Structures are given as structure tokens and as C-alpha cells.
Amino acid sequence: MAEGVKNILVVDDDLTNRLILCSLLKASGYKCIEAENGKEAVQAVEGNDIDIVLLDVMMPVMDGYEAAKIIKQSSSRFVPIIFLTAMTDEAALVKCIDSGGDDFLTKPYNHALLNSKINSLLRIAELYKNIEDQNKDITEKNFQVEQEMIVTMKLFKKVVNNDLRGEKTGLNYSMSPMSMFNGDLILAEKNQTSGLEILIADFTGHGLSAAIGALPVSDVFHSMTQKGFSFADTLVEANLKLMELLPTNMFMAGALVSVDRSNNVLSVVNAGLPDLYLLRNGSIVHTFKSKNIPFGISKFSAAQIEFEMQILEYGDRLIAATDGLMEANNPQGEMFGINRLLNVFKESTQEENLLGKILKECNGFCDGAEQTDDITLLEFCHLENVKYETDEVTQVEYKEPSDWSLQFNFDIKSLRQFDVLPYIMNAVNQLQPIESGCTTVKTVLTEMFSNALDHGILKLDSSMKNSPQGYMEFYQEKQKRLESMTDGHIQVSINHELNAEGGGTLTMHLMDSGEGYNFKDINTEKNKYSGRGMRLISSLCSDVRIMGKGNSIMAVYSWSKDDL
Amino acid sequence: MSISINVAADKKSATIKIIGRFDFSLHNDFRKAYKDVTLSSGEYVVDLSSTEYLDSSALGMLLLLKEHADAQACKIRLTGFSDEIKEILTIASFDKIFIVG
Numbered sequence: 001m002a003e004g005v006k007n008i009l010v011v012d013d014d015l016t017n018r019l020i021l022c023s024l025l026k027a028s029g030y031k032c033i034e035a036e037n038g039k040e041a042v043q044a045v046e047g048n049d050i051d052i053v054l055l056d057v058m059m060p061v062m063d064g065y066e067a068a069k070i071i072k073q074s075s076s077r078f079v080p081i082i083f084l085t086a087m088t089d090e091a092a093l094v095k096c097i098d099s100g101g102d103d104f105l106t107k108p109y110n111h112a113l114l115n116s117k118i119n120s121l122l123r124i125a126e127l128y129k130n131i132e133d134q135n136k137d138i139t140e141k142n143f144q145v146e147q148e149m150i151v152t153m154k155l156f157k158k159v160v161n162n163d164l165r166g167e168k169t170g171l172n173y174s175m176s177p178m179s180m181f182n183g184d185l186i187l188a189e190k191n192q193t194s195g196l197e198i199l200i201a202d203f204t205g206h207g208l209s210a211a212i213g214a215l216p217v218s219d220v221f222h223s224m225t226q227k228g229f230s231f232a233d234t235l236v237e238a239n240l241k242l243m244e245l246l247p248t249n250m251f252m253a254g255a256l257v258s259v260d261r262s263n264n265v266l267s268v269v270n271a272g273l274p275d276l277y278l279l280r281n282g283s284i285v286h287t288f289k290s291k292n293i294p295f296g297i298s299k300f301s302a303a304q305i306e307f308e309m310q311i312l313e314y315g316d317r318l319i320a321a322t323d324g325l326m327e328a329n330n331p332q333g334e335m336f337g338i339n340r341l342l343n344v345f346k347e348s349t350q351e352e353n354l355l356g357k358i359l360k361e362c363n364g365f366c367d368g369a370e371q372t373d374d375i376t377l378l379e380f381c382h383l384e385n386v387k388y389e390t391d392e393v394t395q396v397e398y399k400e401p402s403d404w405s406l407q408f409n410f411d412i413k414s415l416r417q418f419d420v421l422p423y424i425m426n427a428v429n430q431l432q433p434i435e436s437g438c439t440t441v442k443t444v445l446t447e448m449f450s451n452a453l454d455h456g457i458l459k460l461d462s463s464m465k466n467s468p469q470g471y472m473e474f475y476q477e478k479q480k481r482l483e484s485m486t487d488g489h490i491q492v493s494i495n496h497e498l499n500a501e502g503g504g505t506l507t508m509h510l511m512d513s514g515e516g517y518n519f520k521d522i523n524t525e526k527n528k529y530s531g532r533g534m535r536l537i538s539s540l541c542s543d544v545r546i547m548g549k550g551n552s553i554m555a556v557y558s559w560s561k562d563d564l
Numbered sequence: 565m566s567i568s569i570n571v572a573a574d575k576k577s578a579t580i581k582i583i584g585r586f587d588f589s590l591h592n593d594f595r596k597a598y599k600d601v602t603l604s605s606g607e608y609v610v611d612l613s614s615t616e617y618l619d620s621s622a623l624g625m626l627l628l629l630k631e632h633a634d635a636q637a638c639k640i641r642l643t644g645f646s647d648e649i650k651e652i653l654t655i656a657s658f659d660k661i662f663i664v665g
Binding site for chain 1: 631660
């Protein structure tokens with residue numbers, strides 16, 4: 001059928017009536033289909049592309065009222081019905097409309113009136129069709145959005161999934177189900193000190209656009225932390241990735257929390273998040289304010305990151321939240337705000353589940369008011385006995401041992417600019433996977449390296465580390481000396497030889513440009529915060545020698561195939 | 565909610581004033597306000613004295629304006645803000661990338 005020619009169904013049991021109507025309609029350019037009764041009419045509408053129905057009332061088999069009802073109920077689209085009737089009493093006309101008719105025309109027909117009624121109803125049908133098409137479009141689009149949401153949800157679940165949360169680990173957090181679509185993110189990974197690195201972040205933007213940023217951040221965070229990079233290096237890298245990926249107006253506000261379990265020190269980098277609180281026995285010991293530009297806005301170096309350190313005592317709690325908590329509003333439009341949060345702190349006891357209490361207070365305050373932002377809240381409790389297990393299983397594949405040697409030289413500039421150890425470890429791991437995660441070799445090299453740098457080159461006094469407070473001063477002094485030092489270098493030589501047991505012997509040799517130190521003194525120091533480095537190396541290695549003027553150290557570690 | 569822009573006759577400064585809530589609903593208007601403005605040198609002033617509220621998408625819009633200003637070697641100054649807005653700007657450390665005050 002040509003586009004634009006409308007099909008009109010003429011329903012009348014009287015042949016003469018049908019003939020008259022059809023000739024009128026054909027003259028006006030319509031195509032006619034005929035039916036003798038209501039039943040035929042219903043069938044015709046089902047089987048043909050009928051645009052309008054002209055329906056007689058009184059007919060055998062099925063009358064017009066009944067037919068109109070069925071047509072209106074069964075048709076998914078709008079099929080206009082005009083009743084043709086000789087009746088003029090009001091009740092009959094009302095019944096026409098009630099049974100589904102859209103208009104009526106009384107016999108005898110006026111040609112002009114019939115045409116104008118048909119035209120008017122066809123226009124309405126056209127409107128209906130447009131709306132229907134739009135609805136279909138919207139339904140399809142909604143379906144697409146839903147599919148995207150499911151994909152995003154899956155991506156995000158992968159990203160944020162880790163087993164570090166729980167009562168035993170002290171890490172607990174709450175993310176409302178839709179907060180993923182508001183771009184909230186929590187990541188945690190075990191660090192080199194058997195402590196944790198935690199990232200809590202909030203992307204501007206929603207849904208997929210926020211997920212786009214979360215993926216690389218998660219990647220960088222997990223892989224660099226596993227490899228032993230410092231949080232500063234990790235953040236520099238994550239920031240670069242975000243700058244590459246995110247459009248100008250999007251960024252990630254976030255805080256990195258680093259828990260050093262060797263020294264019981266907490267370091268926090270806050271870049272655009274609300275204050276983080278460190279609580280001890282229910283009172284605030286420290287407030288970590290945002291001191292950095294959020295990520296993904298401008299480039300920065302590791303040295304430019306502003307962070308704060310605090311000594312941790314067992315039982316200390318850190319509370320962090322994205323701005324959804326502070327901005328949660330009640331039906332009166334008031335915000336939850338800092339003061340209410342501080343009150344919860346005041347009223348809480350050490351044993352309480354603080355996270356649950358904050359959420360409960362906030363929910364009570366909101367009293368069911370619709371929230372514009374979702375609430376992401378994190379609590380970290382520093383526990384005495386805890387072992388973090390990541391779901392990451394490092395399977396070491398046996399690699400036929402071979403003979404090789406590596407030598408690295410680092411001048412003061414490279415020592416200042418980046419953490420060189422992860423690069424060395426990476427090289428060793430690639431050449432010869434020795435044990436799961438190379439933990440022992442990593443520990444030995446880390447201790448040797450920090451001895452060479454801290455004491456050999458930077459001449460820091462390790463007795464500074466005798467007290468927790470001293471440890472932080474030690475760290476600050478180290479940064480200061482690293483910045484101002486103009487000379488110095490460290491040479492690292494690593495040699496691997498295969499041995500008879502199908503394993504190998506790794507000889508690690510470090511030499512620094514310092515004046516050396518009296519290792520005997522250090523060895524005899526019996527305190528918690530220093531001297532343990534040397535003891536650790538000796539306990540892990542088969543042979544340890546300090547050579548030269550005390551600026552050179554060699555350690556030998558042997559492994560067999562069974563160690564894998 | 566509305567945005568107006570006033571470019572100085574010497575083309576050395578342009579002032580964008582935001583009245584009401586500065587949030588995502590102003591995205592297009594804010595962009596439109598400055599996109600055809602080219603300053604010979606000088607600064608873009610964002611007048612926040614009549615701004616009630618500013619959210620993170622507004623911070624994003626300011627970063628877009630910064631991109632526009634950077635291309636013309638111009639600075640951006642944020643002025644007239646309330647204490648609440650100042651708090652938001654401080655948390656985001658925007659005082660490090662914009663002239664504030």
C-alpha cells in the first residue's frame with residue numbers, strides 16, 4: 001500500500017449503505033474494506049492495517065457496541081472508531097462513546113462532515129502513533145541504560161572486591177548500593193609492613209564515566225602497592241593516569257591511608273575529601289584536613305604530596321567519609337554536618353561499632369528524606385593481632401635456575417626522585433622467581449638499602465627511632481636531608497648462581513658512598529626501633545659480611561626447588 | 565539562577581557573576597558565557613557574591629574555565645564567596661590553582 005493512503009473499514013449489514021459510504025470515501029482518496037457485521041469487523045481489524053473504523057450499531061451476529069469494545073481492548077495501537085447511527089436519542093449516543101467509540105455520525109451522512117471527522121481522528125491517531133514511537137524509543141534507551149548499569153556494577157564489583165574487610169582486620173566500610181554510580185570507591189591492599197594501604201575516593205560524575213576512572217586507579221593502586229612502591233609513587237602514577245583519561249571537568253577527590261605496622265605509624269594524604277579523624281578512647285587525636293588538589297587535575301611529584309603522620313596505638317580508629325555523609329539532609333533541608341558527627345564520636349564507647357552508630361544516627365536524622373548523594377563511610381581500627389590476607393594468590397612457577405648478575409647505580413638525584421627498590425625487586429623476580437612474592441629477598445634488600453641510605457649517606461642517627469615520636473622526626477629529617485643533599489650514591493650488585501639442589505644462591509652486595517659506620521654498636525643495640533634491621537638480615541641469610549669501612553655489606557641467600 | 569558576563573572595554577578582564585545555585589544545571593550557560601571571550605591579557609573574575617551553593621560539578625566547570633583562560637595566558641580570580649563556599653574551595657585546595665579573594 002502506498003504511503004499516505006488510509007485504509008477505512010466500513011461496517012454495515014446493509015449493502016446499499018456500504019456502497020454509498022465506500023463511493024464517498026473512495027472519492028476522497030481512501031481505500032475501503034468492507035465488513036457485514038461486528039464479528040467480521042473485529043477480524044478485519046486484526047488482519048489488516050486499518051486506520052479508521054466506521055461502525056454501524058444495529059447488526060446481526062455482533063452489534064457495533066460489542067465490536068467496538070473488542071477492537072479497543074485487543075488493539076495495541078489506537079484505532080479510531082466512528083459510529084454510524086440513525087438514532088438520535090442521547091442515551092444511545094452516550095452508549096456509543098462509552099463502548100469505545102471516538103465519535104459518531106448520524107444518518108443520513110453529510111459528505112463534508114464525514115470527511116472532516118475522519119481527518120480529525122486521523123490527526124489524533126497520528127499523535128498517538130508519535131507518542132507510541134517515542135515511548136518505544138524511551139523503553140529501548142532505558143533498557144540500554146539498565147544494561148550499562150549492570151556492566152558498570154560488574155566492573156565496579158571487580159574493582160572494589162577484596163577480602164580485607166572484616167572484624168578481624170579492623171577494616172570496615174559501608175557503601176550504599178547506588179554509591180558506585182556516584183563514583184565512590186574504596187580500595188585496600190596489604191603493604192610492605194604487613195599493614196594496609198587504603199584508598200577512599202569520590203569521582204565527580206556518575207555511572208560509567210566514574211567507572212572509567214576507577215578502573216585504572218584500582219589497577220595502579222593494587223599493582224604498585226603489591227610491588228612495594230610507596231603510597232606517594234602510587235598516587236603520582238594514579239594521578240597521571242587520571243589526567244590522561246578524565247575530561248577537564250572531572251576529577252577524583254580522595255584520601256590515601258597508609259598503615260605502617262612495623263613502626264605503628266599512620267600516614268594520610270587527603271586530597272579533596274572531608275576531614276578524616278583519628279580517634280583514641282573516644283576523643284579525636286588528630287584531624288586530617290585536605291591539603292592537596294584532588295587527583296586528575298594537575299601534575300605533581302611525590303615530593304609535592306602533603307601528608308601527615310601520626311603514631312598509632314592499638315585500638316585507635318580512623319574514620320573517613322565522602323561528602324555524602326556531611327551533606328545528608330533531613331526533610332527540613334538541614335545537613336547532617338560535622339557537629340552531629342563529632343557528637344557521635346563523643347557519645348561512643350571504645351567497644352562500640354562506631355561505623356554502625358554513625359550510619360544509624362545519620363539515618364535517624366534523614367528520617368527518610370531523599371538523598372542527593374550516597375554515603376560512603378570507612379572505619380579502620382588498628383588491632384594488635386592481625387594478619388591481612390589478600391585474595392591475590394602468588395603462585396610461583398619454577399624457572400630453571402641460571403647464572404646471572406645485575407648491577408644498579410643510583411646517584412642522589414635518583415634516590416631523591418623515586419623509590420628504587422621496587423625496580424630492583426621487579427628485575428630479580430623476572431629473572432628468577434625464588435619464593436612466593438620474593439618476601440625474604442625483599443625484606444633483606446629493603447633492610448640493606450635503608451641502612452645504606454639512612455645511615456650511610458644521610459647520616460641519620462638510628463637512635464632517633466627509639467621512641468614513636470622520634471620515628472616521625474627521623475622520617476621528617478630524612479626527607480629534609482634527601483632534599484638538600486648534593487652528593488652520594490648507592491651501588492647494588494646482585495649475583496645468582498645455580499646450586500646442586502636445583503635451586504640457587506643469591507648474593508646481594510650493597511655499597512654506599514658514606515663514611516661507613518660501626519656496625520658492632522648497632523648490632524648490640526637492644527631496642528625496639530633500631531638495630532633490628534641487621535639482626536633481621538642475619539637471621540634470614542646464610543652469610544652476612546660487613547666490609548670496607550662499614551659502607552659495604554654482602555648477604556647470601558640460598559634457595560632450593562622445595563622452597564617454591 | 566543566572567549567569568552574566570561583563571568584559572572590560574580594554575579587554576583585560578572579564579567578570580562572570582553567578583546568581584543562585586552553581587551546579588550542574590548551569591553547565592551549558594556557564595560555558596556559553598565565556599566561550600567567545602578572548603582577553604588580550606589579564607584575568608577572568610568569577611564573582612561568587614550572589615552564589616548560594618557550589619557543588620563538585622561547579623568545581624569541574626571552573627576547571628573548564630581555567631583551561632580556556634590558560635590558553636590565553638590569563639589568570640582566574642574567585643571573589644565574594646561565603647564561608648560555606650570557601651570551605652568547599654579549601655577542601656579541594658582550589659586556592660592552589662586559582663587566585664582566591
